[in-house]
Amino acid sequence: MLAEIITIGDEMLIGQIVDTNSAWMAQQLNLIGIKVKQITSVSDDAGHIIEALQLAEKRAQVILITGGLGPTKDDITKLTLARYFNMELRRDEATLNHVTALFERLKRPMIESNRKQADVPDGCEVIQNKNGTAPCMWFEQHDRIFVSMPGVPFEMMYLMDEEILPRLKRSFNLPFIVHKTILTANLGESFLAAEIEDIEDSLPAHIKLAYLPKLGQVRLRLSGTGTDEALLHEEISAFAAQLVQRLNKYVMAEEDIAIEKAMLNLMDQKKLTLSTAESCTGGYIAHLITKHPGCSSVFKGGAVAYAYELKESMLGVKHATLNTYGAVSEETVKEMALGALEHFKTDYAVSVSGIAGPDGAIPGKPVGTVWIAVASRKRVIAKLHTFGNKRLQNIERSATAALTMILNELKQDED
Amino acid sequence: MLAEIITIGDEMLIGQIVDTNSAWMAQQLNLIGIKVKQITSVSDDAGHIIEALQLAEKRAQVILITGGLGPTKDDITKLTLARYFNMELRRDEATLNHVTALFERLKRPMIESNRKQADVPDGCEVIQNKNGTAPCMWFEQHDRIFVSMPGVPFEMMYLMDEEILPRLKRSFNLPFIVHKTILTANLGESFLAAEIEDIEDSLPAHIKLAYLPKLGQVRLRLSGTGTDEALLHEEISAFAAQLVQRLNKYVMAEEDIAIEKAMLNLMDQKKLTLSTAESCTGGYIAHLITKHPGCSSVFKGGAVAYAYELKESMLGVKHATLNTYGAVSEETVKEMALGALEHFKTDYAVSVSGIAGPDGAIPGKPVGTVWIAVASRKRVIAKLHTFGNKRLQNIERSATAALTMILNELKQDED
The missing domain is CATH 3.30.70.2860 (Alpha-Beta Plaits)
Incomplete structure (x- = not known):
């Protein structure tokens, strides 16, 4: 069983929006045994949309379309779909009621472009979009299923989870x-x-x-x-x-989870707590951790100690240490981790101090120099990394290295 | 002038990797006046790659290909390109030397799959990839330009910036x-x-x-x-x-920048400093800010006060306030902002406390309830938001709302 994903919208082709929808949709389709053959991003152009539909229909049996359903003028998707399936547009009563109720609930005035969201090709099955105003449309033709969904990620995700995936499972006998x-x-x-x-x-x-x-x-x-x-x-x-x-x-x-989730699971299992003391990663490690529901059983909080003064006041790093060895040093990063351990009263603490770049290099410490420490009740260890010269990459690599270091410490404490 | 982007790799089609390359490439192409007609993700399959190349060649004059050049076995891109352009594979001496030098510098042993990275279709122009082992290949045929690049983002970005974009500018007379x-x-x-x-x-x-x-x-x-x-x-x-x-x-x-960058620019211009006090956003606001080079002139740091105790110890929130009004309340969020202002000695402080979900709802405070406060030397204001029930979305919306709130305060202080 093959599917194709077509995303419609100039915003993708001018690079203003990263297409995160397709990867998520592909994951979900894979889970139910539908392989994605191709992902195609096309412009808000009728001819181009039709060409993409024709080609996709030759390669796959399920064609999922996202985008091109917003209330602004440049949206021609519905007219093009109507043309492709040889249907007329009609105003769908249920959708209009849903949109009207939504606007009433939000206490917002409704304008004609909002009402036009209820127009659909006459002949598709309309699936109500509970999270937004653009309806989801299901078409069947030539033994193929075509579904048009809004491009707003959470609207699309909800529709996929609640409506489209269950319907696809019912429609096919999947391996x-x-x-x-x-x-x-x-x-x-x-x-x-x-x-x-x-x-x-x-x-x-x-x-x-x-x-x-x-x-x-x-x-x-x-x-x-x-x-x-x-x-x-x-x-x-x-x-x-x-x-x-x-x-x-x-x-x-041994499962498909993020590295910080692997760490959270292991710490939760061992009933251990964690705090963070971040300089160059600027809160990124804390963010990675707190993306996960239920993290509060392990993660208590942390300091984003960007300035020298905050390294001292929040983490108790000694003024002399900073003065003698600098912020990016084994001594400072160890004091940061120990300070977090003590001030935030956790079983483990991780600290990162480095030069993310592009500026900030000093003699002997080029951009990409990053010290990471992990402190526990047993010991504090520190490791020097020399990454590259790209800021975002350095932040990300530092976070991965820090999380790996905690995991390795946890494993070692097991032995 | 039209271009197409083809990304090769099953990892995209199973949704394990989000295609961030294409959006970035599209942005850069747009800046030099080349419009992207279509972005296509295809599998590591020779027939499919060839079909995609043939179709792209009909629609565009520049075809940029990323991915499928890693050292592992499933990479067939180079063989397929050789077939498409009717060329033989040859081992490129310069690339082999570059790869060998790279391995020597990293003090890593080299294996045959690394040496095979130096194989290229005989007839393309090889462009050295300074950041990695997979070479970049430039083909010209039927008045079209085809470029094959590695899929690793920073390798691709460097090649685009330093080699491909300047060459494309020279090759065409662009509007x-x-x-x-x-x-x-x-x-x-x-x-x-x-x-x-x-x-x-x-x-x-x-x-x-x-x-x-x-x-x-x-x-x-x-x-x-x-x-x-x-x-x-x-x-x-x-x-x-x-x-x-x-x-x-x-x-x-009035420019295409992130909202936190707009805030940083305005604060930097006014020589104002900022600190953060985050609960439900868990470091995300600090991360957004510290992604930007040079942010340290404005941003001093902040607290990720996830646990009650840390709200008290790091920010000085009163125990009684937490007990009486709860963590997600106007009173607490104001004390958090004022605490950050005082403890971190900044001109402005922003605080966020909310229920990101999916759990944690309490009577009268459903998931998505978020209080945000901004404190300055002049005043402290707080605002209640009621977002939805999706954790990541609540974190992101809270951050956007917090940054907007700071910007509005800054503007108001101007009036």
Whole structure:
């Protein structure tokens, strides 16, 4: 079963918006055994939209369309869909009522462009969009299913979760697809590949291994397709176990989760608490952690100590330490971690101080110099990293390195 | 002049990776007057790649390809490109030397899959990739330019900036394209559209207006194409001035920058300092700010006070206040902002306390309830927001609302 995703909107093609919808949709489709053949972004242009629909229809049986349904003038998607399916536009009563109720609830005046949101091609099935004003439209033609959804991510996600995915599952007799992901850190893609070459070569044709690298991390993903779900799970688990055993110390999680979530899970399980003391990462580590619901059982809080004074007042770093060794030093970063441990009363604390760039380099400490420390009741350790010269990348790599360092400390404390 | 972007890699189609490359590339191409007609993501499959190249070649003159050049086995891009252009693969001496030097510098052993990275279709121009091992390849055929680049974002970005964009500029005689973006907040897309309908209707055919909405913000982007650059700038500026005058209080910036950057610029200009006191946003506001180089002139740091105890110890929130009114209350959020102002010694402080969800709702305070306060030497104000039930969205909307609130306070202090 193949699907294609078509995103409509000039905002994608001028690069003002990153298409995060398609990746999410692809993930969800994969989970129910529908493979995405192609993702296509086209402009708000009738001819181009029609060409994309025609080509997608040749390659796939499910065509999911997002975008082009906003209330502003440049939106021509509905007219084009009507033309493609040889339908007229009609004003849908249920949608108009829904839009009207929404505006009344928000106590906002309604204008004609809002009412026009209720226009749909006469012949599609209208699925109400509870989170917005643009309706979702389901078309069936030539044994294909076409669904047009709004491009606003949370509106699309809700519609997919609640309506589209369940309907697709009911519409097709799908084969089983089983994925298993292993999160590794601290070893590059080619070295991982060399380490596990024999395991990879022994995989049967219906099981594939993908390498999904990200700064400092590589995800290994086994994917199997078949008709016997239990057997598939068994096979995939056996190969996963081989990979985990071989890569042992590089394995951070045996599921497809973020590295900070792996850390949260392990700490939660051990009933340990954590605080952060961030300088160059500027709150990014705390943000990564607090993205996850339920993090408060582990994470108590932290300091974003950007200025010298705040390193002293919030974390108790000694003035003399900062003066003698500088903010980016083993001594400072250790005092930051110990200060967080003490002031925020947690079992573990992690601290980061570095030169994210592009400015700020000093003799002997180029941009990309980052010190990271982890303190626990048992010890405090610090490590120097030399990353590159890109600010955002340095922030991200520092965060990954810090989280990896906590995970390694937790594992070591287990031994 | 039209371009197309083709991204190769199953990781995109299974949704493990969000395609951020294409948006960035599209932005850069737009800036030099090359319009992106389509963005296509295809699988690591020779037939599919060839079909995508053939179709792209019909629609555009520049075809930029990213991905599919990693050292692991599933990478077939180079073989497919060789087939498409009817070339043989050869091992490129310069690339091999570069890869070898890189491995020596990193003191890492080299394996055959690393050496194979130096294989290129015989007939393309090889452009050295200083940041990685996969070479960049430039092909010319049928009056079209094809460029294959690695998919690792910073490798691709460096190659685009330093090599590809300058070469494209030299290869074509491009028309001028001028963009002007106005960042607005606090007014929805359809209301903005209604407010400025007459201005939009008066735009000449060569100037277009796009609405680029994001949670709580809408960017208005004027784009003009023509041969007289000075005249274009003048026309666009005149229309932009009309829009700014009409939308006055909703305008946060008259350039295409992030809202936190607009705030940083204004505060830097006024020589004001800022600190943060975050609960439910968990460091996200600090992260947004510290993404920007040079932010330290304004931003001193802040507290991520997730736990009650840290709200007291870091920010001096009174135990009685927390006990009486709860963490998510006007009283607490005001004390948090005032505490940050005092403890971190800044001119302004912003605080956020809310229920990001999905759990944590209490009677009278559903998920999405968020209090935000801004304190300055003059006053402290607080505002209640009722967002939705999605955690990440609540965090992002809270941050946008907090930044908008600071900007409005700054503007008010100007009056």
